[in-house]
Amino acid sequence: MHRTRTPRPRLRGPAAVLAAVALLGGVLTTGATAQAAPRTDGQLTDLVNPFIGTQNEGNTYPGASVPFGMVQLSPDTGHNTGYDYGENHIRGFSAVHLSGVGCGLGGDLPTLPTTGDITQTDYAKYAAEFSHDDEKASPGYYRVGLKTGIDAELTASRRTGVQRYTFPATDKANVLLNAGQSLHRTLSSRVEILDSRTVRTAITGSGFCQDTKPYTLYTITRFDRPFTTSGTWNGDTVTEGSKESSATGARNGAWLRFDTTEDRTVEATTALSYVDARGAALNLRAEGGRSFDRVERAARQTWEKRLEGVKAQGGSDHLRRTFYSSLYRSFLAPNIGSDVDGRYTGWDQKIHHVKGFTYYQNWSLWDTYRTQAQLLSLLAPRESRDMAISVLRIDAESGWLPKWGYGTVETNIMTGDPVTPFLTNAYQQGLLKGYEEEAYRALKKNADGVPPTDSAPVGREANVQYLKDGFAPYIKDRPHAKPGDSDFDHGASATLEYALSDAMLGEMARDLGHDADAKRYEDRAQNYRKIFDSTTGFFRARDAAGAFTGPADPAQSEGFHEGTSWQYQWLVPQDLPGMVSLIGGKDAANQRLDSFFAYDKLLADPARTAREVWVNGPYAYYNADKYNPQNEPDLIAPYTYLSTGQPWKTTDVVHAALTLFTDTPTGMTGNDDLGTMSAWMVLSSIGVFPVQPGTDTWGLSTPAFERVDIALDRRYYPRGSLTVSAPGTSGTDRYIQSARLDGTAQSRTYLTTDDIRSARSLSFTVGSEPSAWGTSAADAPPALG
Numbered sequence: 001m002h003r004t005r006t007p008r009p010r011l012r013g014p015a016a017v018l019a020a021v022a023l024l025g026g027v028l029t030t031g032a033t034a035q036a037a038p039r040t041d042g043q044l045t046d047l048v049n050p051f052i053g054t055q056n057e058g059n060t061y062p063g064a065s066v067p068f069g070m071v072q073l074s075p076d077t078g079h080n081t082g083y084d085y086g087e088n089h090i091r092g093f094s095a096v097h098l099s100g101v102g103c104g105l106g107g108d109l110p111t112l113p114t115t116g117d118i119t120q121t122d123y124a125k126y127a128a129e130f131s132h133d134d135e136k137a138s139p140g141y142y143r144v145g146l147k148t149g150i151d152a153e154l155t156a157s158r159r160t161g162v163q164r165y166t167f168p169a170t171d172k173a174n175v176l177l178n179a180g181q182s183l184h185r186t187l188s189s190r191v192e193i194l195d196s197r198t199v200r201t202a203i204t205g206s207g208f209c210q211d212t213k214p215y216t217l218y219t220i221t222r223f224d225r226p227f228t229t230s231g232t233w234n235g236d237t238v239t240e241g242s243k244e245s246s247a248t249g250a251r252n253g254a255w256l257r258f259d260t261t262e263d264r265t266v267e268a269t270t271a272l273s274y275v276d277a278r279g280a281a282l283n284l285r286a287e288g289g290r291s292f293d294r295v296e297r298a299a300r301q302t303w304e305k306r307l308e309g310v311k312a313q314g315g316s317d318h319l320r321r322t323f324y325s326s327l328y329r330s331f332l333a334p335n336i337g338s339d340v341d342g343r344y345t346g347w348d349q350k351i352h353h354v355k356g357f358t359y360y361q362n363w364s365l366w367d368t369y370r371t372q373a374q375l376l377s378l379l380a381p382r383e384s385r386d387m388a389i390s391v392l393r394i395d396a397e398s399g400w401l402p403k404w405g406y407g408t409v410e411t412n413i414m415t416g417d418p419v420t421p422f423l424t425n426a427y428q429q430g431l432l433k434g435y436e437e438e439a440y441r442a443l444k445k446n447a448d449g450v451p452p453t454d455s456a457p458v459g460r461e462a463n464v465q466y467l468k469d470g471f472a473p474y475i476k477d478r479p480h481a482k483p484g485d486s487d488f489d490h491g492a493s494a495t496l497e498y499a500l501s502d503a504m505l506g507e508m509a510r511d512l513g514h515d516a517d518a519k520r521y522e523d524r525a526q527n528y529r530k531i532f533d534s535t536t537g538f539f540r541a542r543d544a545a546g547a548f549t550g551p552a553d554p555a556q557s558e559g560f561h562e563g564t565s566w567q568y569q570w571l572v573p574q575d576l577p578g579m580v581s582l583i584g585g586k587d588a589a590n591q592r593l594d595s596f597f598a599y600d601k602l603l604a605d606p607a608r609t610a611r612e613v614w615v616n617g618p619y620a621y622y623n624a625d626k627y628n629p630q631n632e633p634d635l636i637a638p639y640t641y642l643s644t645g646q647p648w649k650t651t652d653v654v655h656a657a658l659t660l661f662t663d664t665p666t667g668m669t670g671n672d673d674l675g676t677m678s679a680w681m682v683l684s685s686i687g688v689f690p691v692q693p694g695t696d697t698w699g700l701s702t703p704a705f706e707r708v709d710i711a712l713d714r715r716y717y718p719r720g721s722l723t724v725s726a727p728g729t730s731g732t733d734r735y736i737q738s739a740r741l742d743g744t745a746q747s748r749t750y751l752t753t754d755d756i757r758s759a760r761s762l763s764f765t766v767g768s769e770p771s772a773w774g775t776s777a778a779d780a781p782p783a784l785g
Contacts, residue, residue, distance in 0.1 A: 044307040045300055047324040050137040051665045053100065055085035057618035058668030060329065061097040062137040064154040064161065066302050067331040068360065068383060070272050072097040072106070073154045073161030075144065078124065080104040082183060085665040089127035090144065092178055093154055095161050095219065095270055098362060098406075099332045100672025103209035103413075105406060107183030108217050109201060109270065113150045113165040114174045121233040121251045123181050139307075139328055140299025155296035158336055159283040160271045164292040167260040171228070175268065177221060179203050180252030187214055190246040191254040196226035199254050200277055208404075208411045210483045213456055215345075215407040217272060220280040222288055224267040227256040267292050274361070274408055275351055279339040286340040306331055309379050310682075314706030314729070321663040323685050323704075329678035330375055334387055337361035337407070345408045347398035347456075357386040359393065363405040366414035367673035369422040370635050374690035374698075375679040377429040378756075381716040388426035391419065392435060395442040400457040404484075410456040412484020415561045416497025417460050420447060421694030424504040427511075428696040429753055430716055440512055443505055447521070453481065461487040462494055465544065470530040471495045474541035474549055474559040490561035492531050492541035493633065496571050499527040503574030503784045504694030522785035525574050532582050538565040555625040562621040563633035566596060570634055573692040574784040576643040586644045593640060597627050597653050606656035615660065618670055629657045630670030635680055639691045639699040642749040643780040648735050648770035651702040654684045655734060658704060686710070686724055687764070688751065696753035697781050700774075702726060702734045702766055717757050726764040736773045737765045749774040750781040 053060030059081040063074020074097050077087035081104060082097050092110020110123055120126040134145035142154040151166040167173040177199055179189035185207040192200045199221045206214045231238060232245035232254050239245075245252055258266050269288040273279030290298075312323055338344035338359035346352045352359075360383075376384045395401045401423075404413040423439050426432050432439050448467070451459040458481070462472035474491030487494040506521030533540040533548050541559025543549040550558035554565035569592075572579040580589040594600070602609040614627050621631050628634060638653040660669035661681045672678055683689045684701065686708050691699035707725045714720045739746040742759045751762070774780075 043300075043304050044324055045139045045304050047321045048139050048303075048307070048328045049321060049325050049663050050139070050142070050328070051085065052322070052325045052663060053329070053665070053668030053672055054083050055665035056668070057671060058666075059100045059102065059671045060668060061099060063093070063097065063142045064140050064156040064299065065332060066140060066156055066158055066299050067306050067380075068333065068335055069156055070159045070336040071095055071156045071161040071270075072099075072332070072335075073156050073163070073270075074142065076107050076110055076183065078127070080183065082107060085132070088131065089129050090146065091123035091127040092176070093152065093163060094182065095272060096217065098364075099329055099674055100668070100677070101208075101364070101674070102671050104183040105208045108203050108205065109219050110178045110181065111163065111221075111268070111270070112176050112178070113146070113148075113152060113167065113266070114176060115148060115150070115167065115170050116172050116174075118174065118176070118231070118233070118238050118255050121236055121238065121253065123178055126176070138300070139303035141296050153292065153296075155292060155299050157287045157295055157299065159273075159340065160269050160287045160295075162267065162269045162292050162295045165266045165268075167258070167264050167266065169261045169264060171259045171261055173258045173260040173266065175223075175227075175256045175258070175266065176253060177201065177255070178251075178253040180247050180250060184208065185211070186249070188246070188248045189252045190244070191232055191252060192244045193230050193232070193242075193254055193256075196230075197223045199256065200280070201254075202277065208406050209413050210411075212406070212411045212483055213409045215274070215409050217274060217407075218277050218280045219270055219272055220277065220284050221268050221270040222284060223256065225258070225263075228259050230254065230256045273339050274337055274345050275339055275343045279341070279343060282341050283339055303328070309711040310686075311709040312685075312705040313708070315704060318663055319685075319704060322661050322667065323682065325663065325667075326661065326678035326681040326685075329672055330372055330675040330682055331380070333364070333674040334360040334362045334390075337390070347394050347402075347405070347408060347410065349408065350397070352393070352397060357389050358383075360387045360390040361405060361407055362674065363391065363402050364674040364676070365402065365404060365418035365422050366416065367632050367676035368679075369418045369425065370632055370676065370680075370693050371683060371690065372675040372679035373422050373425050374429075374693065375683055377425060377431060378710065378712065381429070381431060381713050384426065384429070385431040388423060388431055388439070389435060391423060392438055392442060395446075398457075399455055400451045400459055401442055401446045403457060403459070410484075412456070412458045412482055415485050415487045415490050415494050417446065417501040418497070419443075420501035421504045424508045424694040425690075427508050428694070436512060440508060440514070443508070444517065447502065447505055456482065458482050458484060458486070460498060462491065463498075466495065466498055466527070469546060470524075470527045471542050472498060473544040475544055485561070490559060492539055492559040492565070493561045493563065493568050493571075495531050496528055496539065496568055499525050500571065500574055501694070502527070506785055507695055518785075525785055526578070528572050528575070528579065529582065537583055539569055540565060555623055557622040561633070562631055563628065564622070564624055566625040567628055567634040567637070570637040570640045573636060576640060576781070577783050580644060589644050590641075590646055593644065593649070596625070596637070597649075599649065599652070602652060602656050606652070607659040610656045610660050614657075615669070627653070629660060630677075632673070632676065635676075636689075636691055636693070639689060639701070642691065642699050642774065645775045645777070645780070647701075647749045647774040647779075650699070651734055651736070654701050655704070655731070658684060687726070688724065688762075691750065691781055692784070695784065698751045698753070698756070699781060700736075700739065700749050700751065702729055702736055702764060704729065712756075719757065719760050722756055722759060723761045724763075725761065726766050729764075729766050733766050733768050735767050735770045737767045737771045738773055739764050747774060747776070748779050
């Protein structure tokens with residue numbers, strides 16, 4: 001998900017050329033000063049650079065976490081989503097971050113070591129200067145030397161964050177725990193100094209792009225040794241000796257002082273809970289009590305095991321670093337929401353208890369249903385199953401499925417019906433055994449209704465009109481009934497998203513024997529035709545009376561969410577043959593695709609075309625007639641050539657788009673959106689991509705590596721592994737000449753999940769010129785229904 005804000009200056013001229021080196025040609029980029037912390041044991045974690053995406057609005061964070069952990073302990077420099085590589089002051093190391101979000105979210109309990117007297121209570125004023133020359137990060141670890149003479153190190157477990165500070169020799173070494181400031185809007189906070197080592201907080205916040213219902217985060221921090229004195233602050237007032245302080249909409253915090261004249265290190269472990277103070281204490285008891293070094297070592301081992309699930313061979317060092325950094329970011333979310341005792345706060349704001357699964361939260365579904373959900377279904381199916389069950393718990397406890405959920409609340413950010421392909425994907429990948437009918441009932445309710453006015457979600461907000469007329473109307477300046485985005489503001493793109501979801505639900509209904517429902521949803525999946533304007537040859541918004549409205553120019557964005565008709569025209573994965581027919585057949589479609597991708601320019605200079613023709617800024621979503629690889633609406637578009645008889649062009653476009661991913665702080669294309677863009681890079685580099693999100697269909701393109709060995713969970717994939725190989729693949733020899741699945745010729749341009757379950761190897765023969773492979777109509781991914 002991307003939100004419009006004033007973008008920071010982006011690289012142009014020579015700097016842009018350096019950043020746009022050819023990814024597949026093996027050219028190394030100029031490394032940034034801050035980098036992955038070097039190790040000498042040759043592990044895959046060595047290749048990960050957590051600073052990728054921290055500049056030019058990638059909105060990633062470089063701090064410490066473990067896969068899907070509740071805690072993401074990371075520095076905040078003043079950027080609205082946390083860390084900006086262009087800043088040089090750290091306001092604090094806060095406990096909650098989401099990778100690549102487009103609006104301020106998280107940043108709870110920024111903690112900062114200082115020395116001397118406490119004279120400031122605003123973290124923008126007491127922030128510490130630092131230099132990237134003295135900053136390092138690797139999976140599960142972050143370190144920075146502050147200009148105050150203090151070294152800060154961070155690591156994490158699943159529900160705790162651990163900090164280690166090395167102070168100069170002083171009797172006024174302080175640790176500031178700021179409960180009243182964060183990246184979102186802090187409504188109220190309370191701090192309590194429980195004893196000479198322990199501080200507890202409760203922080204209630206709201207907002208993500210717009211105000212939402214509030215949520216409360218509970219924390220408890222335990223130091224490894226007693227502090228000599230302590231106090232609190234409230235607003236501008238600092239009170240030594242005070243043990244507690246509460247505030248509403250004001251600065252509020254606690255400070256602890258240590259004598260470091262002899263022992264210069266101080267360690268602190270902070271545990272979180274979204275349930276209550278008891279939950280935080282239980283999480284601390286279960287996961288705390290270990291030294292910083294032990295926690296950091298365990299975090300690194302956890303990440304190494306996770307990354308070892310995909311072993312890539314061949315490719316440049318630059319490509320390998322970029323690939324494994326993308327794989328790392330793909331595992332950062334969703335996040336654990338249940339405490340060690342199994343309790344969690346549901347969306348009904350009541351406390352529930354998990355039975356047989358881990359509860360997860362943070363659902364950027366408009367983004368992740370297209371790439372990351374499918375990647376996790378392959379590489380982390382057990383966690384993916386629990387994630388899908390967690391989404392079903394939201395429906396059971398609050399009455400409706402989510403759209404964009406943060407913590408314990410719905411934000412209603414973004415539009416359409418993203419939860420349907422998310423859950424139908426889980427079903428198609430075999431992750432919902434025992435939950436099939438429960439999932440279907442929840443999806444059917446969501447697809448056929450609208451949430452009541454007294455509930456937080458908007459669901460399919462335009463569903464009444466969509467079910468009646470076959471399209472979601474575009475109603476300009478319609479008042480929002482609930483906080484968040486409105487489908488009525490983006491009626492054309494909402495129609496396409498609804499129709500896509502109807503198609504995926506129809507497939508599930510047919511599988512489960514609900515034939516009448518299946519027919520109804522399959523018919524509705526054709527509603528994309530209702531907004532096709534034959535006079536322009538493009539999709540176009542319609543008003544409540546059914547008349548086409550807004551600009552006739554398909555390069556204008558009115559009626560489309562963060563895109564244009566040019567970009568949304570390919571979002572018909574359920575029926576690409578039908579869409580191609582609408583615009584005049586395969587020849588016409590290929591001409592339009594070639595124009596969309598600036599294909600002639602791309603062949604001449606793929607990296608420059610990607611940087612200068614496709615991409616015009618991190619938030620340039622609007623009023624364009626070209627591919628935008630920085631945003632979600634056309635992420636699948638490069639794979640459309642698989643359905644138009646020219647599959648080699650998919651490889652050309654995909655490999656050009658891969659050049660946008662580099663191993664520098666500017667190396668993220670757009671916001672990462674909780675792993676969406678990173679997962680696109682990983683899947684496209686492997687050469688297996690979910691071209692029909694919400695189904696079991698995977699499109700093929702030439703891998704970027706000569707060989708990739710993927711470890712698969714035997715519970716879901718009996719063979720236990722899949723090897724994808726393309727000997728000799730390179731920037732020049734990138735065209736598939738033939739393919740074989742377990743030695744048998746494979747002319748189709750796609751696989752099914754059953755193919756992946758039953759096969760051990762997918763091998764490609766590549767060459768320097770396009771071939772006839774995959775060009776027949778029978779080779780294309782099939783239309784649904």
